[in-house]
Amino acid sequence: MQIHDTPALKAEARNLNFYYGEAQALKNINMPIYDKKVTALIGPSGCGKSTYLRSFNRMHDLYPGNRYEGEIRFFPDNTNLLAADVDPIEVRMRIGMVFQKPNPFPKSIFENVAYGLRVRGENNKRVLDDKVEHALKGAAIWEEVKDRLPEQAPNLSGGQQQRLCIARALATDPELLLFDEPTSALDPIATGAIEELIHELKKRVTILIVTHNMQQAARVSDYTAYMYLGEMLEFGKTDEIFIKPQDKRTEDYITGRMG
Amino acid sequence: MKPLTNEQIRAVIAKGKFRDNVFKATGIFCLALALLVIVALIADMVIKGADRFTIDFFMNFASRRAKDAGILSAWVGSLLVMLVTALAAVPLGVAAGLYLEEYAKRNWITNVIEINITNLAAVPSIVYGLLALGIFVYQFGLGQSILSAGLTLALLILPIIIVSTREAIRAIPAMIREGSMAVGATRWQTCRYHIVPYAMPGILTGVIIGLARAIGETAPIITIGALTFIAFLPPAPFMGEPAAGLFDWVMAPFTVMPIQIFNWTSRPDPAFEVNAAAAGFVLMAMVLSMNAVAIYLRYKMRKKIKW
Numbered sequence: 001m002q003i004h005d006t007p008a009l010k011a012e013a014r015n016l017n018f019y020y021g022e023a024q025a026l027k028n029i030n031m032p033i034y035d036k037k038v039t040a041l042i043g044p045s046g047c048g049k050s051t052y053l054r055s056f057n058r059m060h061d062l063y064p065g066n067r068y069e070g071e072i073r074f075f076p077d078n079t080n081l082l083a084a085d086v087d088p089i090e091v092r093m094r095i096g097m098v099f100q101k102p103n104p105f106p107k108s109i110f111e112n113v114a115y116g117l118r119v120r121g122e123n124n125k126r127v128l129d130d131k132v133e134h135a136l137k138g139a140a141i142w143e144e145v146k147d148r149l150p151e152q153a154p155n156l157s158g159g160q161q162q163r164l165c166i167a168r169a170l171a172t173d174p175e176l177l178l179f180d181e182p183t184s185a186l187d188p189i190a191t192g193a194i195e196e197l198i199h200e201l202k203k204r205v206t207i208l209i210v211t212h213n214m215q216q217a218a219r220v221s222d223y224t225a226y227m228y229l230g231e232m233l234e235f236g237k238t239d240e241i242f243i244k245p246q247d248k249r250t251e252d253y254i255t256g257r258m259g
Numbered sequence: 260m261k262p263l264t265n266e267q268i269r270a271v272i273a274k275g276k277f278r279d280n281v282f283k284a285t286g287i288f289c290l291a292l293a294l295l296v297i298v299a300l301i302a303d304m305v306i307k308g309a310d311r312f313t314i315d316f317f318m319n320f321a322s323r324r325a326k327d328a329g330i331l332s333a334w335v336g337s338l339l340v341m342l343v344t345a346l347a348a349v350p351l352g353v354a355a356g357l358y359l360e361e362y363a364k365r366n367w368i369t370n371v372i373e374i375n376i377t378n379l380a381a382v383p384s385i386v387y388g389l390l391a392l393g394i395f396v397y398q399f400g401l402g403q404s405i406l407s408a409g410l411t412l413a414l415l416i417l418p419i420i421i422v423s424t425r426e427a428i429r430a431i432p433a434m435i436r437e438g439s440m441a442v443g444a445t446r447w448q449t450c451r452y453h454i455v456p457y458a459m460p461g462i463l464t465g466v467i468i469g470l471a472r473a474i475g476e477t478a479p480i481i482t483i484g485a486l487t488f489i490a491f492l493p494p495a496p497f498m499g500e501p502a503a504g505l506f507d508w509v510m511a512p513f514t515v516m517p518i519q520i521f522n523w524t525s526r527p528d529p530a531f532e533v534n535a536a537a538a539g540f541v542l543m544a545m546v547l548s549m550n551a552v553a554i555y556l557r558y559k560m561r562k563k564i565k566w
Contacts, residue, residue, distance in 0.1 A: 062440060064365055093443035103434040105453060106564045115452065116442035154565050165438070172442060 008075070010035040010176060010206040011056070015070035016082075018051055018060070025051045027230045028070075033176070035075075038198060038207040040221035040238065042214065044253065048230040049210040050100075053178050056081065056208065057095045058088035074176075093120070096169030096205075097178040101185050102161035104153035104168075109145050112153045112164055116172040131171055138204075139167035140197050159190025166197065170205075177201065179209035183216065195220050214254055218242050226250040301543060308537030316537060320490040321519070325530035330538050332489045333519035336405070337474055337545070339493060339508060340515055343409020344416065344473050349466055352417050353455075356424025356462075361450055380418035387415045388482025396483050403484035405493060406509040411479050416469030423465020427458035432566055460560035467553035471546045477517040487522040489514050516542045 011033040018026035026048050033039050041049040051060075058081065060066040072081040074094070081091050104112050113132045122128060132149075136142040141163040145156070153164055162182060169177055179198070183191040198207060198220045211217050217224055218238060225235040226247070234241060234250045245251040263271070319329025363369045391411035401407045431454060439449040455462075493511035494503035516538060523535040 057441060059437065059441065062437065089443055089445055092441055097441040099434060099438065099441075101434060103432075103438040103566070105435060105438065106457060106566060115439070115444075118452075119442055119444045119448050152563070152565075168438075168442065 006034075007037060008035040009033070009073075010075055011081075012073045012075075013052075013070070014073060016052075016055065016072060017069040018048075018055060019067040019069075020051075021065045025230050026055070029232045031225055031232055031235050033206060033208055034223060035206055036202055036204075037222040038202050038209060038220055039223040039225065040217035041208065041210045041225050041227060042212075042217050042253070043227035045212075047227040049227050050180055051230075052227065053180055053208060053210050056176065056178055057092045057097050058082070059097070061088045093172065094174060095176045095178060096172065096174030098162070098165050098169055098180065098182050100181045102158055102165050104156070104161050104164050106152065106154055108150045109153050109156070109164060110149040113167045113171050116168060120172065132167075135167040135171035136164075138170045138201070139163045140193065140200070141167060157190070159186050159193060162186060162190070162194060163197065166194075166201075170201075174205060176206045176208065179207065179211075181210050181212055184212060191216075214242075214256075226253065228253075301540065304536045304540040304543065308533055308535075308540055310533055311537035316534075317541075321488050321514075321522075325526075325528060325534055328523075328531070328534055330516065330519055330541065332492060333514050333516045333538065334541065334545075335492055336485075336489075336513035337515045337542075339405050340408045340412065340480075340513065341470055341474055343406060343509060344412040345466065345470060347410055347413035348416050348420055348469065351413070352420025352466075352469075353424050353462055355417075356421045356428065357450060357455065359421070360425050360428040361446060361454060376418050376421055380422065383478075384415055384476055385478040385482060387411055388479030390414070391479060392483050402510065403486070403512055404510045405513045407483050408480050408485060408513065408515070409509075411483055412473040412476060415476065415479065416473050419469040419472065420462075420465050423468070424458065424462050427461025427465070428454055430461065431457050435566060457564055460557045460564070463560070464553045464557050467549050467556075471549040471553075474515075474545060474549070475517055475542065477521060480515055480518060481521075485518050486512050486514050487518055516545070 009032055013029045013031045013033075016026055016029040017024065029052060041052060043049050054060055055068060056072060060068070068082045070082070073079070074081050079086060081095075105115065107115075110132055113135050114128045117128055117131055122131075133142065133146075136145060141160060144160060145151075145164075153161065156164060162185075166177075166182075183194050186194065195216060198209065201207060202222075209217075209220065211220075221238045223236065224238045224241045226233050226241065226245075226249075228249055234245060234247045236246075241250065242254060245254060316329045317334065318331055319327060320331050321333075322328040359369065359373070363372075388411065391407060391414070395401045395407040395410050396403060401410075435453055435457070436449060439453050440446075444452070489512060493508035493513060495508065496503060496505045520535050520538045520542065523531040523538065
């Protein structure tokens with residue numbers, strides 16, 4: 001890789017290990033996340049992709065018995081996201097997340113998007129209106145919902161719900177957006193819309209996405225990491241990984257001989 | 260094994276369906292038996308007490324003459340005691356349930372607390388009465404008052420409210436909690452904006468079922484010394500001479516519906532049995548309408564919440 005086309009770092013995992021109680025789920029992961037790029041995490045079920053993703057916003061802290069070792073450095077301020085003295089809430093305020101299954105709150109469409117702002121103490125109606133509209137536009141769902149903002153969010157279709165969840169994450173201007181298999185519960189058309197959206201979003205925000213779908217990784221990402229049994233076997237530009245994988249196991253997985 | 264012929268398949272199905280029908284009949288019989296008991300109870304009270312369903316019955320105090328006796332002090336007492344019970348038990352019970360589900364770490368202390376809450380629900384109500392007599396009536400000097408009775412019944416229904424709060428909270432999917440935490444909410448924000456509102460239908464149901472149980476309790480109220488013959492109402496706020504304070508009524512002596520009924524059934528004059536039946540029906544109607552409110556609220560609120 002030549003130096004001159006290496007973009008700025010947004011985050012970097014350094015010797016990251018993770019344990020669910022006694023069981024080690026991540027083994028010594030070292031990996032860069034480049035600024036305003038899409039990085040895809042691929043690998044067979046149970047390889048630790050989601051575990052790795054959920055380390056970035058400290059979701060594991062919600063449950064007892066989980067333990068991190070090593071660092072995830074976050075730039076430009078070079079904070080270690082996993083440090084004991086870094087508040088997980090502060091981390092989640094900077095890093096947004098979109099889940100596997102759309103999880104809108106049983107509230108109005110408006111309140112779903114405004115929630116992140118309310119949590120930050122914003123109650124000014126005009127500011128909320130503005131930011132909600134901006135976020136819904138950013139998530140390419142504004143045209144569909146602009147006349148029904150007071151309606152209950154769970155009445156939307158699955159694809160719309162997922163874009164609403166993206167809007168909810170965007171409303172607070174995250175620096176990094178985590179996607180945990182965002183299209184696995186959606187039909188191909190809704191999936192296409194989300195993929196297009198990810199393309200659009202990377203102009204504004206760094207994206208890390210877990211996906212089960214090889215074509216999706218190839219379509220949306222600039223960089224790809226292949227994980228296997230809690231280890232990161234290979235990381236590189238998506239074109240290079242898909243055309244000329246270095247590791248035999250990556251090749252087997254990509255070509256469908258395994259996984 | 261040879262594949263079954265069509266006749267054999269039909270025979271197997273017929274055998275299975277026969278069992279279906281046998282179970283269905285048994286089920287209907289059991290259901291009818293249970294319904295019959297409650298209908299018979301209500302009908303019995305209505306028929307026996309028919310003579311007393313007049314406005315006077317509701318507006319009269321107790322009297323030595325059965326015909327003049329009414330349940331005014333009893334139903335007012337029951338309502339006021341329920342008010343104190345609800346005000347004391349709901350915040351405590353909901354807060355305890357919320358803490359155990361959302362905040363408490365899973366360790367042996369929480370396990371012990373959990374087991375004890377379940378045990379508390381099984382403690383005989385007379386024991387709560389003894390406890391209350393010692394603590395509320397004598398130790399705290401609250402006397403034989405509405406406040407003492409309300410707090411006693413609050414203790415009695417706390418486990419019911421805690422358990423139903425926890426069950427309602429547990430029914431909320433983890434992904435809703437994660438969705439809230441992922442945008443940077445604190446635990447309290449997550450509880451305030453999501454957990455409590457979404458658990459509300461279940462919590463309310465538990466509260467009302469608890470109150471319905473409390474309104475029919477007799478033993479603990481007798482233990483703390485409710486009066487059985489009382490011919491005045493607790494002082495209404497700002498009324499009377501000199502004017503009563505806003506909360507003077509909580510310290511007033513009182514009686515409640517079940518005690519009035521018990522008192523009437525223990526009189527030698529059979530005319531009082533009519534009163535007892537009529538009052539029993541009124542109490543029953545109070546309990547059933549509370550349950551109806553619980554069902555209605557649950558239905559209404561659940562319709563709005565789906566994931």
